[in-house]
Amino acid sequence: MTYKIVFFDIDGTLVNEDKQIPEDTVEAVRQLQSRGVEAVIATGRAPYFFAPLAERLGIDSFVSLNGAYVVYKGEPIFSREIPRESVEALVNHAAKQNHSLVFQGHSSYYANESSHPHMVESVSSLKVDFPGFDPHFWKNESIYQIFLLCEKHEEHLYDEVVPGLRYIRWHNKAMDVIPSDRSKAQGIEALLRHIGVAPEEAVAFGDGLNDKEMLKAVGLGIAMGNSHDELKPFADYVTTHVDEGGIRNGLRFAGLIG
Incomplete structure (x- = not known):
């Protein structure tokens, strides 16, 4: 399968426990982008919590607030508030x-x-x-x-x-x-529909309990080595710890970087 888009959780996935992004993660994401594969943030965080991180990675598309507010290339495309x-x-x-x-x-x-x-x-x-x-x-x-x-x-x-x-x-x-009917998967599905990419052509990385649906909604769901134990059964592959090249090794497993 040739994957066209990768969704990344933030906490415990792109950043470590100290909320720092490992340099090898930055390099891996940039290499991914240089090969024409889209990188998208998919997080429980609100946009105002991760703007500096997105800017550093050159990412302008995101699924935020656990799927409630979705932006593609700087333009809002989906939102769902709590009644x-x-x-x-x-x-x-x-x-x-x-x-x-x-x-x-x-x-x-x-x-x-x-x-x-x-x-x-x-x-x-x-x-x-x-x-x-x-x-x-x-x-x-x-x-x-x-x-x-x-x-x-x-x-x-x-x-x-x-x-x-x-x-x-x-x-x-x-x-x-x-x-109760909302998850990151709902936001991911909305974004994929918007750009005309099939779920099977997408990859997602996560580590937390709010990533279960997301990992099952894409063609390749990757759990970090530091993931919550309850998440790992929902993944197709478990990569290494965020501080041990987890993103780089997961992207290599997917055949997306060298």
């Missing part, structure tokens, strides 16, 4: 549990509580700017994703409370909240 009534129901229920929320639009994000310790700890791990404070942001803007700030033993408090939502843990103090 306003679902956001409101979550806001009301989280307030009863004394849990804070962070609302993500496509160009900015705001917390409904200022400097909550769970927010500070989880967002600090991303090495990005903290959100602004506006508890009513969700009433005036389209919301594509929400950080629910709670610990693992509290997850059961949200079981079947708000129909149509699902929760993906990415930090011991935070979960992504997205529509």
